[in-house]
Amino acid sequence: MTDGFSINEMKASFDTLFNTIEDYLFIINENGKVVHANKAVIKKLGYSQEVLEGMSLLLLHPPERRDEAAEIFASMMAGERDHCPIPLYTKEGSYIAVETSVVRGQWQGIPVFFAISKDISQISQANARFSKAFSINPALTAISKIDSGKYIDVNEAFLSRLEYNRDEVIGKTSGELGIIPFAERDLLIKELYQQGCIRDKELTLITKNGSELHVIFSVDSIETDDQTYLLTVMVDITGRKRAEELLKESEERWSSALECSGDGLWDWDATTNRVFFSKEWKSMLGCKEHEIGDSLQEWESRIHPEDWEYIQVELQKHFEGETPVYQTEHRMLARDGSYKWILDRGKVIKRDEEGQVLRVIGTHTDITEIKKVQENLSRTRGQLKAILDNLPFLAWFKDKEGHHIEINRFFEISCGLTRDEIIGKTDLDIWPREFALGYMEDDREVMASRKQINKEERVPDKAGGIWFSTFKTPVFDQEGNVIGTAGITRDITESSRLEHELIEQRSFLKSLIDAIPDLIFYKDINGVYLGCNHAFAHKYIGLAEEEIVDRTDLDFVKDKEIARFFMQKDREMLLSGKNQMNEETVTLADGSIMELETVKTPFYKGGTVAGLIGVSRDITKRKIAQNQLLIKEKILSNIAAATNELLINSDYYEAINICLALLGEATGVDRVYMFKNHYEDNKGYTSYRMEWNSGIFPAQINNPKLQNIPFDKAQNFMEPLMQNEAVKAQVRD
Structure with missing residues (x-):
């Protein structure tokens, strides 16, 4: 068996193969002894040619796998398998990983087996070479007995294309398998006997599954092992047959597709300068089919002058093989005098022996609307870039992998770094690693959550900033898929400092207000408390400040009518826009009474009244002092009147009674009375003689207990009086 090659061909090429093939080649006799080996075997296994000759092939395999090797080689010699994976065993006892194939042949006139062991380290290259050789060889090859027609061997192409496995084919005829009908086979054998061979005959085979396989059929006889066999080679032309059919269908579809797509076809014969322009090519420019001829000038005359040189350069590049296809975007004059943007594509499909262009085919696509969109997009991008570059903070866009695809000038x-040094780079290429890792983690969070983030961080930069506020947002495509992130970063160093100072000032102001004993509060235009000081919250309301904010007087004043009255007065004051001062008596949180003097004034926001500020001062002591002053003045006036009464009234007792009444009314007391002292037996007594009362209590003038009271029983009362001192005490009736 020669697997499709004649013995003469094998002999002719054998010496060359042995000198060039790097695989390990053995010639083995039918007893399994080495007859000959190539230089690769001698070099790698470490044996000389003399030692190898006569050595059993099994000894060149590891001792522990020689029985397995014997079984495998027996199967291979019987045609039951095609390779052996057992490694070779060198003289030094090392292993060489190989795959060994065995084929039958003749050497110097004797039947032998050719064993080829391929080094697995080079197996990928060998497989690539084998795959390429197999793929370009379309022949189905079979060896059959000439008398019975039974197959004794077939190649893989035969099995795969006819959809059989080896066991189903070997020992069967084409007629039994139904591959070639008996009648057809008899005619082929007759032709073979008459002519000695069959050459390039078209034939239709039937596969195992009943499908047709078209082949070019060739048969010749070969001799091996002193027997004559038929070598059948069949080149599969089913693909060509199908391709011819498909080509016709493709041409029809292509023509229809061009018509439906609106693309125009041009076909230029460079030898005559005649051009075929399709109907769509002409209508694209607004022309009817008869209005454009077939000269090259029809195309050249319509090219925009500014595009001509560019087109010629691109054409020349393609003609000289620098580009696989010719492609330009240029303007062409339409019938109405306007210019249309055309995507012009073409390819040289034929050259002469010297490489000169003979024929070029191409298409025209109207891209006028696309160009308008591109111009608008370019304009928008330019505007966006201008906006970005004039922003006083960092701005950027990144793709999903974190590469910067757009930045502004402030970012640079x-x-x-320059723009060219930033675009396409990640944060790790731009910022210190400790910062970059944090930025990348933020990007992952934004894309995973599909939500915006805003954070403040302290990061020194080369522009001198310290505190930054960063806003990041995911960027979506039209289908809602996250395709990257966008962000801005503002230097808030100065604003943070000002904010800190503002907080400190507010804290100082709050402390100052809380230290003031006056009641201080402020409300919005609806009477809702915006804040207050400690005295107002705890002394007046009896709650913490946070419990007062966002509430009104209706929430604190028990008498709702009074609460509404207060709120109405507040509204009137806000409408007038003028300060207001009033005195009021209030009940504090502990139940005590306080006299207050309250001043309210409006405050403004943006030139509009936004609310009021109130300050209430405790004037209780002042009110008491004022009352006492009034009492003193009245007392003095009444004393003057009483004195006058005593001087002008001849009735002593009546004058005294009038004086007592004047004193009682002046002082606001409930009772004014007079005791008279007298002495008996050197003892002092006092008696109740005259009285004025307001009427709240019954008169005591006739009370016997108040007559002749010894001084010693009223000593605590009498002694201060005897020394002209006033007495203040509680008296029980």
């Missing part, structure tokens, strides 16, 4: 300044 901040990181100290």
Whole structure:
């Protein structure tokens, strides 16, 4: 068996193969002894040619696998398998990983087996070479007995294309398998006997599954093992047959597709300068089919002058083989005098022996609307870039992998790099690693959550910033898929400092207000408390400040009518826009009474009244002092009147009674009375003689208990009086 090659061909090429093939080649006799080996075997296994000759092939395999090797080689010699995976065993006892194939043949006139062991380290290259050789060899090859027609061997192409496995084919005829009908086979054998061979005959085979396989059929006789066999070679032309059919269908579809797509076809014969322009090509420019001829000038005359040189350069590049296809975008004059943008594509499909262009085919696509969109997009991008570059903070866009695809000028300044050094780079290429890792983690969070984030961080940069506020948002495509992130970063160093100072000032102001004993509060235009000081919250309301904010007087004043009255007065004051001062008596949180003087004034926001500020001062002591002053003045006036009464009234007792009444009314007391002292037996007594009362209590003038009271029983009362001192005490009736 020669697997499709004649013995003469094998002999002719054998010496060359042995000198060039790097695989390990053995010639083995039918007893399994080495007859000959190539130089690769001698070099790698470490044996000389003399030692190898006569050595059993099994000894060149590891001792522990020689029985397995014997079984495998027996199967291979019987045609039951095609390779052996057992490694070779060198003289030094090392292993060489190989795959060994065995084929039958003749050497110097004797039947032998050719064993080819391929080094697995080079197996990928060998497989590539084998796959390429197999793929370009379309022949189905079979060896059959000439008398019975039974197959004794077939190649893989035969099995795969006819959809059989080896066991189903070997020992069967084409007639039994139904591959070639008996009648057809008899005619072929007759032709073979008459002519000695069959050459390039078209034949239709039937596969195992009943499908047709078209082949070019050739048969010749070969001799091997002193027997004559038929070598059948069949080149599969089913693909060609099908391709011819498909080509016709493709041409029809292509023609229909061009018509439906609106693309115009042009076909230029460079030898005559005649051009075929399709109906769509002409209508694209607004022309009817008869209005454009077939000269090259029809195309050249319509090219925009500014595009001509560019087109010629691109054409020449393609003609000289620098580009696989010719492609340009240029303007062409339409019938109405306007210019249309055309995507012009073409390819040289034929050259002469010297490489000169003979024929070029191409298409025209109207891209006028696309160009308008591109111009608008370019304009929008330019505007966006201008906006970005004039922003006083960092701005950027990144793709999903974190590469910067757009930045603004402030970004360049901040990181100290140019735009070209930033675009396409990640944060790790731009910022210090400890910062970059954090930025990348933020990007992953934004894309995973599909939500925006805003954070403040302290990051020194080359522009001098310290505190930054960063806003990041995911970017979506039209289908809602996240395709990257966008962000801005503002230097808030100065604003943070001002904010800190503002917080400190507010804290100081709050402390100052809380230290003031006056009641201080402020409300919005609806009477809702915006804040207050400690005294107002705890002394007046009896709650913490946070419990007062966002509430009104209706929530604190028990008498709702009074609460509404207060709120109405507040509204009137806000409408007038003028300060208001009033005195009021209030009940504090502990139940005590306080006299207050309250001043309310409006405050403004943006030139509009936004609310009021109130300050209430405790004037209780002042009110008491004022009352006492009034009492003193009245007392003095009444004393003057009483004195006058005593001087002008001849009735002593009546004058005294009038004086007592004047004193009682002046002082606001409930009772004014007079005791008279007298002495008996050197003892002092006092008696109740005259009285004025307001009427709240019954008169005591006739009370015997108040007559002749010894001084010693009223000593605590009498002694201060005897020394002209006033007495203040409680008296029980």
